Amino acid sequence: MSHIRYNFAGPLILAAALLGLASSCAGGGDGRAADGPKEYPLMAVSAADRKLPVKYTAVLRGCQDVEVRPEVSGLITKVCVSEGAAVRKGEVLFVIDQVPYKAALRKAEAAVATAEAGVANARLDLDGKEELYRENVISDYELRNARNTYKSAEAALKQAQAQLTEAANNLSYTEVKSPVDGVAGMTSFRVGALVGPTMAEPLMSVSDNSLMYAYFSMNEQQALELAAKYGTMADAAKAYPPVGLELKDGSLYESQGRIDVISGIVDRATGTVSLRANFPNDKGRLLSGGSASVVLTYDRPGALVIPQGATYEIQDKIFTYRVIDGTAVATPIEVFGINDGKEYIVLSGLSAGDTIVASGAGLLKAGTKVTAMKHQSNQEAK
Numbered sequence: 001m002s003h004i005r006y007n008f009a010g011p012l013i014l015a016a017a018l019l020g021l022a023s024s025c026a027g028g029g030d031g032r033a034a035d036g037p038k039e040y041p042l043m044a045v046s047a048a049d050r051k052l053p054v055k056y057t058a059v060l061r062g063c064q065d066v067e068v069r070p071e072v073s074g075l076i077t078k079v080c081v082s083e084g085a086a087v088r089k090g091e092v093l094f095v096i097d098q099v100p101y102k103a104a105l106r107k108a109e110a111a112v113a114t115a116e117a118g119v120a121n122a123r124l125d126l127d128g129k130e131e132l133y134r135e136n137v138i139s140d141y142e143l144r145n146a147r148n149t150y151k152s153a154e155a156a157l158k159q160a161q162a163q164l165t166e167a168a169n170n171l172s173y174t175e176v177k178s179p180v181d182g183v184a185g186m187t188s189f190r191v192g193a194l195v196g197p198t199m200a201e202p203l204m205s206v207s208d209n210s211l212m213y214a215y216f217s218m219n220e221q222q223a224l225e226l227a228a229k230y231g232t233m234a235d236a237a238k239a240y241p242p243v244g245l246e247l248k249d250g251s252l253y254e255s256q257g258r259i260d261v262i263s264g265i266v267d268r269a270t271g272t273v274s275l276r277a278n279f280p281n282d283k284g285r286l287l288s289g290g291s292a293s294v295v296l297t298y299d300r301p302g303a304l305v306i307p308q309g310a311t312y313e314i315q316d317k318i319f320t321y322r323v324i325d326g327t328a329v330a331t332p333i334e335v336f337g338i339n340d341g342k343e344y345i346v347l348s349g350l351s352a353g354d355t356i357v358a359s360g361a362g363l364l365k366a367g368t369k370v371t372a373m374k375h376q377s378n379q380e381a382k
Contacts, residue, residue, distance in 0.1 A: 037326060037369040037371035038368060038369065038370055039370070039372070039373045039374065040328075040357045040358075040359075040360060040370045040371075040372070040373065041357070041359050041360075042356070042358060042370070042372045042373075043306075043307075043310070043356060043358040044353060044354070045304055045306060045351070045352055045354045045355070045356060046305075046352055046353075047303065047304055047305075047352050048303060048305050049299075049301045049303070050299075050300045050303050050305060050343075051298070051299055051300075052297065052298040052300065052336075052338050052339065053295050053296070053340075054295070054296050054297075054298060054338050055246060055293040055294070055295055056216040056217065056218060056275075056293060056294045056295075056296065057216060057291065058214040058216035058245075058277075058293060058294045059214070059215050059216075059289075059291055060212050060213070060214055060215075060286055060287065060288060060289065060290045060291065060292055061212070061213045061215065061288055062207035062208050062209040062211075062212060062213070063208050063209075063210070063211040063212070063213060064180045064206075064207065065205060065206075065207045065208075065288055066179050066182075066208075067204075068093060068178065068179065068206055069197065069199070069202050069203060070094075070096060070173070070176055070195045070196060070197060070199070071170075072101065072170050072174060072196070072197070073194075073197065074096040074100070074101075074174065075192060075193070075194055075195075076096060076189055076190065076193045076194075076195060077096065077098075078191065079093075079094055079187075079190060079191060080092045080093055080094065080095065081093045081178075081184050081204075082184070083185065083186050083204075084183065084184060084185075084186075086183055086184075087178045087181070087182060087184050087206060088181050089178055090177050090178065092175045093178055093203070093204060093206075094175075094176040094189070094195075095174060095176070096173075098171060101170050101171040101173075101174055102171060104171075105164070105167040105168055105171050107167070108160070108163045108164040108166070108167040109164060111160040111163060111164070112157070112164050114160070115153070115156045115159070115160040116157055118153040118156060118157070119150070119157050121153070122149050122150040122152070122154075123150060125146050125149065125150070126147055126150045129142060129143050129146035130143060130146075176203060178206050179206065180206055180208050182207045182208035182209065182210075183207050183209055183284075184204055184206055185204055185205035185206065185207065186204070187203060188201070189203055189204075207288045209281050209284060209286065209287075209288055210280075210281055210282065211278055211281060212278065212279045212280075212281045212286040212288070213277070213278055214245060214257065214278070214279060214294050215275075215276050216274075216275055216277070217267070217270065217272035217273060217274050217275065218272060219271060220266050220271055220272065220273060221337065222337070222338075223262065223273035226262070233263075233264050236259075236262055237259050237260055237261060237262045240259045241297070242256035242257065242258055243257055243258065243295060243297075244256055244257075244294070244295035244297075245277075245286075245293070245294060246293040246295055247292050248291060252295075253279065253285070253286070253292070255279055255280050256279075257278050257279035257280075258277060259275055259277045261276040262274075262275050263275065277294050298338055300336065303336070303346075304351075304352060305343050305344070305345055306320065306343065306344055306346055306350070306358075307343055307344075307358060308339070308342060308343060309359035309360070309361065310356055311333070311344060312362040317332055318332070318333055318335055318344070319331060319332050319361075320333055320349075320350070320356050320357070320361060321356060321357040321361050321364055321366070321370075322354055322356050323356060323357065323370060327367060327369055328364055328365075328366060328367065328369075328370050330366040331349055331350065331356075332349055333346050333347075333348065333349030333350055334347045334349055335347060357370060
């Protein structure tokens, strides 16, 4: 029987050679490339000037928003103004039925005339009694009685005069007038409607919109920073630079405003401080009762600025990787509380000239050997 022998040495040597070639390609031939520095975008920390716009939701109010209410009761006989019309202070808006109030005025006038006659008669009687008393014709009692009658007549006259004033005022109140210059609001009251001083709904609101107030709030820390920068809250209101206003449609209002009031009280419920800014409204573009955003600009000259992609957070602490001798070292930093969503202004933890990993910090581990990316210029990496 013949024997067949197979030689396995050749294929085994070939497989070993191929495996060695693959390892050489993957590891650079000596295995050191896998443990070598990894390429990351690096940057040198430097000082720069920054202006940080911060938006605060605000409610707009005219410098005067007045609810117009009737001071007497009656039926409306005339509506003298159109809704949305410009009105002047003292202009008649509504007329309430004047007939009963004119009658009351005439009655009061008659009462005054009667009281005046009573005073005159009492005066004549008193003068006569005094003459008779001097001649010892009447007693002291009769003289005192005449004097008291005269005083009662004078009191009745004063009461009648007061009622006349009240009647005249009530008649004047039948013409409901605008208390301020402004724009007439909407009204649901028409001719024939019964109105009175106790009604819950005002006849109309008149808004003076020539100057608009924007009411907004900021947190206590930001308010304290303003006070620290300018001295006091009042000084901050006077010295703070002009502020902007972003409207509901996203457009920026054409005129800047100024902060004129900063409350010195912290709202316990919200932890905020209230502020007010005023804006000119000559064109009537701002509407009382509307909403907008007051835009404050924080100037930070000479600030250390780094991209937010160069940081990561652990338990509300912010870190970045500083590159020291080619090694990424985790470094805690403190940042300014306001940012634009792209950059941080560093308050502590870094110095100008420090090199950091500019992006991808969240994927990096401390102690990793890093080097600048090949396409990055030497200037960027410094």
